Amino acid sequence: DVKVTQSSRYLVKRTGEKVFLECVQDMDHENMFWYRQDPGLGLRLIYFSYDVKMKEKGDIPEGYSVSREKKERFSLILESASTNQTSMYLCASSLDRGPSREQFFGPGTRLTVL
C-alpha cells in the first residue's frame, strides 16, 4: 500500500510565523504535489515536483515555497503566515509511469493562522 504521511493533522500558528509542512511518501514516487482545499473552491494546486531539487509553480504559488532535497520528502513553506492561508493542506504523490499514474493523498494538515 502506498503511504503518504504528513507531519501534523492540526496546526495553529500566528500571523507572520514561518511554517513548515512536511510530506513523506514511502513508495519511491517521482512526482509530489501540494494542494490546499477550501470550501466552495475545491482542490487548488500550489506547487509540484517531478524529481529531487525540481519544483514547478501551480495555480496559487504566491506566499508559498517548497523544498525537495530527497525523493521521498516534499516540504511546503509559508514564509510569513497570513490569516488567508488558513486552510486544509493536502500532499499527494504519483509514479511517472504506468497507465493512470493516479495521485495518492496524505491525510491532510488543517492549518489555522491567528
Next chain:
Amino acid sequence: GQNIDQPTEMTATEGAIVQINCTYQTSGFNGLFWYQQHAGEAPTFLSYNVLDGLEEKGRFSSFLSRSKGYSYLLLKELQMKDSASYLCAVRDHSGNTPLVFGKGTRLSVIA
C-alpha cells in the same frame, strides 16, 4: 482555460442508484479520474477513464465521452457509508502534468 463542472450537492436514498455528472473543458485530455473524499479525510482514488465507454468496479462505474467532454460516476445499491464528496479530475496533457480538479459533489445518502 480549464473548467470542470459538477453539481455541488446531491441527495439519494439508501439502496438506490445515483449518477454524478462531470463536464470538462480543458486545453487537452489525457485521462479522467474520480476520487472519493469522506469529511475530514484524504481523497481516495476510485476510477480512471482514458477511452470512451464504461468502466465497472463493483458497485461503482464510471463513463466517459471525450467528444462531449462528459463523464459520470454511477453508484449502485447505495449505502450510508457512500455519503462523501466525489471529485472529478482531468489530466489535460500527457506525461506527469498535475490533475485539474472540479470542486466536488457532496453526496448525502439518507435512509
